[in-house]
Amino acid sequence: MSVRRQVLAVQLLEIRKRFLGKRAIPVYLLVIFPLMIFGARAFALLLFGVTQSGGLGHDRVMYAALYRTLILRFVVYFGCVAVFVPLFRGDVLDKSLHYYFLAPISRKTLAVAKYLSGLTAAVVLWNGVTLATWLLLYLARGPGALIEMLSTAGGWFELGSYLAVTTLACIGYGAVFLLAGVAYKSPIVPALAILGWESINALLPPILKAVSVIHYLESLCPVSIPPDSGIAILADPASPWVAVPGILALAAILVTLAARKAERLEILYGTE
Amino acid sequence: MISFENVSKFYGEILGVNRVTLTITPGITSLVGPNGSGKTTLMNLMTGLLRPTRGRVTVDGVPSDRPEALMRRVGYCTQYDAFPPGLSGFEFVRSLLRLHGDADAECRRKAAKAIERVGLSEAAFRPVAGYSKGMRQRIRLAQAIAHDPDVVVLDEPLNGLDPMARAEAIDLFRSLAREGRTVVLSSHILHEVDLLSDRVVLVHHGYVVADGDIPGVRDEIQERPMQILLRCDRPSLVASRIFELDSAVEIKLHDDDRGLLVHTRDAEKFYRLLNGLVLEHGVDLETILPADEDVEAVYRYLIEGEGSTS
Numbered sequence: 001m002s003v004r005r006q007v008l009a010v011q012l013l014e015i016r017k018r019f020l021g022k023r024a025i026p027v028y029l030l031v032i033f034p035l036m037i038f039g040a041r042a043f044a045l046l047l048f049g050v051t052q053s054g055g056l057g058h059d060r061v062m063y064a065a066l067y068r069t070l071i072l073r074f075v076v077y078f079g080c081v082a083v084f085v086p087l088f089r090g091d092v093l094d095k096s097l098h099y100y101f102l103a104p105i106s107r108k109t110l111a112v113a114k115y116l117s118g119l120t121a122a123v124v125l126w127n128g129v130t131l132a133t134w135l136l137l138y139l140a141r142g143p144g145a146l147i148e149m150l151s152t153a154g155g156w157f158e159l160g161s162y163l164a165v166t167t168l169a170c171i172g173y174g175a176v177f178l179l180a181g182v183a184y185k186s187p188i189v190p191a192l193a194i195l196g197w198e199s200i201n202a203l204l205p206p207i208l209k210a211v212s213v214i215h216y217l218e219s220l221c222p223v224s225i226p227p228d229s230g231i232a233i234l235a236d237p238a239s240p241w242v243a244v245p246g247i248l249a250l251a252a253i254l255v256t257l258a259a260r261k262a263e264r265l266e267i268l269y270g271t272e
Numbered sequence: 273m274i275s276f277e278n279v280s281k282f283y284g285e286i287l288g289v290n291r292v293t294l295t296i297t298p299g300i301t302s303l304v305g306p307n308g309s310g311k312t313t314l315m316n317l318m319t320g321l322l323r324p325t326r327g328r329v330t331v332d333g334v335p336s337d338r339p340e341a342l343m344r345r346v347g348y349c350t351q352y353d354a355f356p357p358g359l360s361g362f363e364f365v366r367s368l369l370r371l372h373g374d375a376d377a378e379c380r381r382k383a384a385k386a387i388e389r390v391g392l393s394e395a396a397f398r399p400v401a402g403y404s405k406g407m408r409q410r411i412r413l414a415q416a417i418a419h420d421p422d423v424v425v426l427d428e429p430l431n432g433l434d435p436m437a438r439a440e441a442i443d444l445f446r447s448l449a450r451e452g453r454t455v456v457l458s459s460h461i462l463h464e465v466d467l468l469s470d471r472v473v474l475v476h477h478g479y480v481v482a483d484g485d486i487p488g489v490r491d492e493i494q495e496r497p498m499q500i501l502l503r504c505d506r507p508s509l510v511a512s513r514i515f516e517l518d519s520a521v522e523i524k525l526h527d528d529d530r531g532l533l534v535h536t537r538d539a540e541k542f543y544r545l546l547n548g549l550v551l552e553h554g555v556d557l558e559t560i561l562p563a564d565e566d567v568e569a570v571y572r573y574l575i576e577g578e579g580s581t582s
Contacts, residue, residue: 002373003373005370005372005373006371006373007373008370009367009370009371009373010371012367013356013367013370013371016356016358016359016367017357017358020358021357021358023357033463038548070407075460094350094354094356094357095354096352096354096355096356098321098350099356099368099415100371101320101321101339102319102321102339102343102346102347102350102373103339103368103371103372104339104340104341104342104343104344104371104373105339105340105341105371105373106338106339106340107339114408155478195303210328253278263337264323266316266321266322266323267316267321267322268283268322
């Protein structure tokens with residue numbers, strides 16, 4: 001009971017600190033960016049009658065491509081950097097981490113509580129973006145198209161799958177960047193290194209593809225992209241039975257490592 | 273009770289503190305030393321913000337690396353003048369109390385009580401960002417005592433306080449000590465420490481160089497001469513008789529031919545001799561004053577070497 005209250009207290013404090021002030025601006029810019037793109041398209045199609053070639057099938061493939069490139073690889077990735085890295089590193093730079101360390105809360109619990117607060121915020125924000133962009137995509141063809149999508153099990157499955165993939169991305173990348181924030185003084189370096197690795201994932205041999213988060217996430221995307229689209233190649237997708245437990249296991253390992261790192265952390269603001 | 277067992281802390285190759293063995297009991301204990309001497313390092317070690325490179329630190333038997341047990345007993349008002357953004361004083365104290373796992377109503381009650389105790393009730397609901405330095409110091413103090421800890425650690429707690437607030441803070445420290453708590457504070461305002469402390473620990477270059485009450489510290493450094501200032505009508509006679517004592521180290525005559533600064537290794541012998549001079553020779557003593565019986569003198573003795581008092 002007491003630990004649950006402590007975790008909740010950390011979450012409330014973190015969400016207040018990180019998402020209700022000026023320092024949340026980069027996060028909200030990342031939220032606004034895809035909404036502006038999809039919103040502008042919907043605006044153009046609905047109000048100016050710009051014609052859109054292809055039917056709903058075309059839109060599904062277009063969203064699949066945009067989801068992988070714009071949302072998953074850019075918005076969610078950098079969004080998780082912005083949300084999870086400051087959980088510890090931001091407090092060190094603010095010289096306020098000691099307030100947590102002076103509370104009767106174990107460092108392991110603190111690390112998990114901070115991760116959960118970041119995860120809560122990330123899931124809400126990036127699933128919000130996923131949901132809004134998906135709705136805007138079909139709304140652009142008129143309310144009828146959106147109703148058509150939502151009146152079929154396939155439409156709900158597609159939307160639910162994207163939301164699930166976004167959630168898994170938050171879980172996986174969140175754990176990666178929580179650890180980066182605890183372990184590195186300049187977490188942007190590992191963040192860029194991981195981005196580079198994730199970016200070349202499609203070009204890697206199968207054995208190396210497995211050593212990434214994006215490989216499993218893309219394997220779970222509900223709509224595949226035709227090979228001739230030139231956007232993405234996923235020749236050997238992982239089974240959901242491997243991808244989902246794989247990401248969850250990776251997150252558990254990384255959060256455990258972050259908690260162990262947090263146990264060894266000292267307050268040395270002067271040398272940061 | 274706070275216990276340091278042969279504790280050393282190194283920051284890379286830089287010495288923080290070295291081979292500190294120390295026990296701090298209830299009452300007010302002051303850590304005294306110049307900037308960089310190791311006072312804050314000792315405080316951070318006893319509150320678990322730092323881990324010792326060697327040795328062991330415990331509070332009431334709880335190791336300093338177990339915050340979940342340690343920080344129920346300990347409250348620490350650090351020197352770090354930083355706050356979570358966007359909070360009022362009340363929200364700051366309440367939010368951090370919630371980390372203890374108490375129900376919100378209990379946190380509110382404790383926060384209000386602690387804020388009242390530091391005299392900040394009127395400003396409690398204003399943003400901390402708008403507080404003066406003294407108010408920020410007081411709200412941190414409220415946060416440190418809000419959970420009713422047995423051990424209160426205060427790093428330079430009088431910094432930034434105006435004289436009135438300073439007097440109130442000193443009263444608060446005394447009342448915490450009267451309640452049976454262990455109060456550890458650091459300060460470079462030696463005069464205040466002298467008046468306030470049951471015990472002083474002198475720290476220099478990472479070493480504890482003396483420890484005890486003021487006379488106790490004097491005893492600890494018996495090999496060093498004690499200085500006594502006296503003024504009388506026949507200083508030359510007194511000086512010549514003092515020189516006959518083998519414990520006399522140095523005597524300085526003042527230019528006005530009435531003052532005398534005596535360095536002696538045995539104050540008892542000196543005072544007995546002085547009594548004899550008054551009785552046998554009718555020496556008229558105007559003033560007799562231990563010149564280094566306050567912390568500052570002892571501190572200067574230890575830090576700068578002998579003979580610095582004049």
